[in-house]
Amino acid sequence: MKGLQHILLLTLCWAAGMLTSCQKKQTDTDSVKDEIIYHVFQRSFFDSNGDQHGDLPGIQQKLDYLQDLGVTSILMTPLYESVYYHNYYSSAFEKIDSTYGTKEEYLSLVKEMHKRGMKLYMDMETQYVTEDHPWYTDSYGNPSSPYSDYILYDDKEQRKPSTIVFDLYDLRGYDGQRRKITTVNLLNKNVIQYNKDLFAYWLDPNQDGNFDDGVDGFRLDHMMDDLDNKGRLTNLFKDFWVPLIDTLKSINPKIHIMAEQADWGSYGIDYLTKAKVDWVFAFRIQQAIRTMDKDKIMAYADTTFRDTPEGNNQIIFIENHDIPRFSTAVKQDKGKEKVGAALNLLMAGVPSIYYGQEIGMLGDSFFGKYGGITDANEIPYREAFEWTKDKDSPGMAYWYRDSGPWWETSTVKSNDGISVEEQASDPNSLLNTYKALIKLRKQEPLLIQGGYQSIPNDSKSVVSFYRTKGPKKAMVLINLSADAVNLEIPIAEGVPKIVYGQNTGEWKNKQQAISIAGYSTQVWSIN
Numbered sequence: 001m002k003g004l005q006h007i008l009l010l011t012l013c014w015a016a017g018m019l020t021s022c023q024k025k026q027t028d029t030d031s032v033k034d035e036i037i038y039h040v041f042q043r044s045f046f047d048s049n050g051d052q053h054g055d056l057p058g059i060q061q062k063l064d065y066l067q068d069l070g071v072t073s074i075l076m077t078p079l080y081e082s083v084y085y086h087n088y089y090s091s092a093f094e095k096i097d098s099t100y101g102t103k104e105e106y107l108s109l110v111k112e113m114h115k116r117g118m119k120l121y122m123d124m125e126t127q128y129v130t131e132d133h134p135w136y137t138d139s140y141g142n143p144s145s146p147y148s149d150y151i152l153y154d155d156k157e158q159r160k161p162s163t164i165v166f167d168l169y170d171l172r173g174y175d176g177q178r179r180k181i182t183t184v185n186l187l188n189k190n191v192i193q194y195n196k197d198l199f200a201y202w203l204d205p206n207q208d209g210n211f212d213d214g215v216d217g218f219r220l221d222h223m224m225d226d227l228d229n230k231g232r233l234t235n236l237f238k239d240f241w242v243p244l245i246d247t248l249k250s251i252n253p254k255i256h257i258m259a260e261q262a263d264w265g266s267y268g269i270d271y272l273t274k275a276k277v278d279w280v281f282a283f284r285i286q287q288a289i290r291t292m293d294k295d296k297i298m299a300y301a302d303t304t305f306r307d308t309p310e311g312n313n314q315i316i317f318i319e320n321h322d323i324p325r326f327s328t329a330v331k332q333d334k335g336k337e338k339v340g341a342a343l344n345l346l347m348a349g350v351p352s353i354y355y356g357q358e359i360g361m362l363g364d365s366f367f368g369k370y371g372g373i374t375d376a377n378e379i380p381y382r383e384a385f386e387w388t389k390d391k392d393s394p395g396m397a398y399w400y401r402d403s404g405p406w407w408e409t410s411t412v413k414s415n416d417g418i419s420v421e422e423q424a425s426d427p428n429s430l431l432n433t434y435k436a437l438i439k440l441r442k443q444e445p446l447l448i449q450g451g452y453q454s455i456p457n458d459s460k461s462v463v464s465f466y467r468t469k470g471p472k473k474a475m476v477l478i479n480l481s482a483d484a485v486n487l488e489i490p491i492a493e494g495v496p497k498i499v500y501g502q503n504t505g506e507w508k509n510k511q512q513a514i515s516i517a518g519y520s521t522q523v524w525s526i527n
Contacts, residue, residue, distance in 0.1 A: 032445040037352040038071040041382045047397040054397035056101035060109045070438030073119040091132035125221035131180040152183040174376035186240045196247045217256035224262045237275040245276045272312040282314040292480045305452040319354035325381050327360040335519025338433045342521040345437045348452035358434040362411035379406040386419040446474040459485045475524040482518040494526040
């Protein structure tokens with residue numbers, strides 16, 4: 001049917017003498033599919049049933065909002081059962097946390113997303129378990145347990161489970177519960193098979209070969225080749241991750257695997273070349289953007305995109321669930337918030353927006369302030385999404401209500417301008433800036449599929465780069481300062497035409513005079 005519609009369209013175009021322009025429209029817009037990830041902390045997103053916990057039906061109810069924003073994919077934090085609110089450190093990998101909903105509600109969400117042309121990515125961290133997990137409970141103090149080699153122990157009696165990252169052997173939750181946590185032996189052949197089966201299940205839950213009910217890929221949390229640098233679980237790329245990823249790709253070759261490098265100072269290139277991961281996170285670019293230093297941003301972008309192998313990609317982000325909010329980092333400077341949005345969405349790679357980032361939600365870290373290491377320290381940047389100007393409206397996911405100082409110092413306020421309701425009708429709001437930039441990507445396919453090439457300039461504050469594909473170029477200029485900047489950009493071939501932003505400078509032969517206002521963005525098409 002689609003092919004017949006295409007033939008009829010071409011026939012109408014030919015009759016109207018417009019065949020060339022119709023073909024161009026088909027090629028430039030219909031065939032270029034964007035991918036913009038919305039990274040959601042689902043417990044805080046939308047509460048559909050009044051129990052204060054964000055849930056799966058809540059996400060489904062808000063798909064219209066996400067599509068209106070322009071995102072194409074959702075990345076959820078773990079769904080599996082855990083005593084911890086963030087669901088890392090599991091007690092049962094096969095079970096969905098009941099506060100999020102049922103398996104039927106999960107499948108309803110996935111199928112509805114797929115009907116809308118959206119993708120779903122699942123966050124997984126199977127290298128650690130709590131004392132509540134069957135492998136731990138059965139093997140602790142029991143060397144004859146069939147699960148003895150599933151867990152790393154430091155003694156023959158199996159009463160000293162090996163510590164995890166940061167040398168922790170337990171962790172206190174925000175609600176006062178404390179659980180022991182230990183490391184899974186990822187090199188045990190049964191553990192390897194268990195992971196293949198577990199991940200494969202989420203790709204095709206009903207095993208019918210139709211992936212309308214399955215995830216479109218995974219985020220691998222805290223991925224390492226030598227887990228926690230202990231020297232006990234080494235060569236994991238080759239012996240654990242590659243076999244797992246090969247198995248998953250054999251089931252559904254279209255999935256994408258994204259890895260969080262455990263070392264945030266890493267460009268992640270070895271994950272792409274040695275572990276068969278598709279995407280890694282551009283941490284160095286994220287860190288540079290927060291400095292608002294033009295030279296750092298351009299230098300880290302040059303290295304990141306230069307070294308990323310063809311066919312792989314970097315995930316470009318300015319926020320995630322593990323770091324203070326961007327609007328807090330830039331002290332709610334409206335200009336810097338919009339600059340962050342432009343850098344997030346216009347550079348190469350796959351953009352990721354952390355829920356609430358698009359409305360400028362706030363949140364700093366409590367690390368070191370309240371009782372050392374606890375899972376409460378990151379609650380301030382995992383707070384309830386602000387849908388309305390009234391902070392007590394139905395749907396607010398206050399799972400952390402009255403639980404400690406993070407609640408008493410909450411940044412979620414009424415009538416402070418930080419909500420979807422307050423920003424939706426304001427054309428100059430941060431929310432509408434995100435919408436405009438995402439719409440621009442769809443109008444200018446080079447901003448989706450084009451490569452990255454930096455453009456040297458004499459300004460101390462203007463980030464400048466090309467997005468290129470073959471002979472086509474788009475030029476992006478982003479002013480990191482409050483002051484207007486004048487500069488001239490040599491254009492070796494083609495004539496520049498501004499498609500986003502404003503410019504009063506004139507085009508001279510092979511040189512464009514630029515006048516760019518403070519904290520503003522310009523995008524040029526060069527034909």
